[in-house]
Amino acid sequence: MIDPTLPLIDLHRHLDGSVRLETILDLGRQHNLPLPAMDLEGMRPYVQVTDPRPGVMAFITKFKWMVGSLVNYDACQRVAYENVEDARQEGIDYLELRFSPGFMAEPHSLDLQGVVEAVVDGVKKGTLDAGIDVNLIGILSRTYGPLAAQQELNALLHCRENITALDLAGDEANYPGELFVEHFQRARDASWQITVHAGEAAGPESVWQAIR
Template sequence: MIDTTLPLTDIHRHLDGNIRPQTILELGRQYNISLPAQSLETLIPHVQVIANEPDLVSFLTKLDWGVKVLASLDACRRVAFENIEDAARNGLHYVELRFSPGYMAMAHQLPVAGVVEAVIDGVREGCRTFGVQAKLIGIMSRTFGEAACQQELEAFLAHRDQITALDLAGDELGFPGSLFLSHFNRARDAGWHITVHAGEAAGPESIWQAIRELGAERIGHGVKAIEDRALMDFLAEQQIGIESCLTSNIQTSTVADLAAHPLKTFLEHGIRASINTDDPGVQGVDIIHEYTVAAPAAGLSREQIRQAQINGLEMAFLSAEEKRALREKVAAKQQKWMVLIAPSPFHARHKVARCLADSMPSSINSITWIA
């Protein structure tokens, strides 16, 4: 249930969590890196979640094979480009890709600043090629400690005009936001937006800390906000968005099942919450699945799903003018399709519609369209 008159966005999507299994296989062969399997079919269980993981940290280990094959800056550039290609195939109009250059650099001791530059180059070329609009969010991987995060921050600051926001991700329980106050002070001084992974593994106090101490304008996941009514009130009143990732929260065992996910309650409470993927390559899902399968299973009505789609653009780190332009671009494309279809008799309209559907990315041909 996707409203095709509205922009489709994914604003919580990890670039380094969306490395194709086929690319892992090819890069492993190219750089003579030993992999746990030598065919795509047998590799999948090692790089994608097959059954729900017991916790967030276990889930994150699934990402490791993707970055272990990043043996050169060219490899980093390739996966960045492919991320945009995947976004286009999914029918996304706008995507915010977040990435941890320290994590991507670690296996082969690549220069962290070089990884940032390679990702920027790959995303830029992908946007030119596929017509998707994208912005980059820099992640500091808290799991590796304050010094490693400082190195990542310096690499982002060297390319500050190409970075839109700063994020903190990784082991939320072991490395609380209080360790990174100075990092976020510098990010705000650079004029960046702030989003923080919080309330995923830790409780609502982690979300309060992200807002009050780190200056978060958006919260990644934020599921534990459901445990604090005052926090939910604050999020709604201050329009601090929650970047919900439905399937991911089940796979990490953050939430028991989709029926228990708090997204529906957040929307009913007036919180600006959106639907996103998280790590689609590792999860084996895409944004279409999240809207058409996960969201209904989480109890969202058609109107709530539409509101979440609206929220995705409202929450995006875009200027008011950029949002307006994107709305107009999508509306104009929709109007063009309607003009093509409207004058024809029914059988001709059906034929034109079928042609239009055939021209769309294969992954969105089966969507329940709302015109």
């Protein structure tokens, strides 16, 4: 039996994977985006897992239309705000919200630093209105390679006081953690905590590498 008086926490929510269907449709209509459907139930199978997926990269394809709706910095700020609002409505008291600036910026060629600033602003406004505690975690997208990850890290470090930790996610099989050691040394120098997606596609050796 769960004690309903205990505070609820969510330690692993992806901002760029938690975009409301209604928001995708709204932004799609506003900006004439070529969405695959123009109603909630039509969009659902494109952004939610409704059947078994063969692996993590197939799962990540579900993010396509979520990040594809982030046409500008206002959209990024809106989605950040709505993530906090949704957590409050779910009864969450403490939220750790993670996001990849590069992943969010790519579909519409947004500036990485602009994305980070928009997310920070949206979360700040959301926490003021929702009255819950939120910490932001920056994600480096393995899939783009080490050089692009350095650019993501630079953008995150610009707002270092608003970021709690650094994460690594994406194509683990083709971009092992060894390629990103320097990135995480810089994160440590910034006094950030560390968390890593590992063992999703590369087995236990990837988990050990992340720990070491």
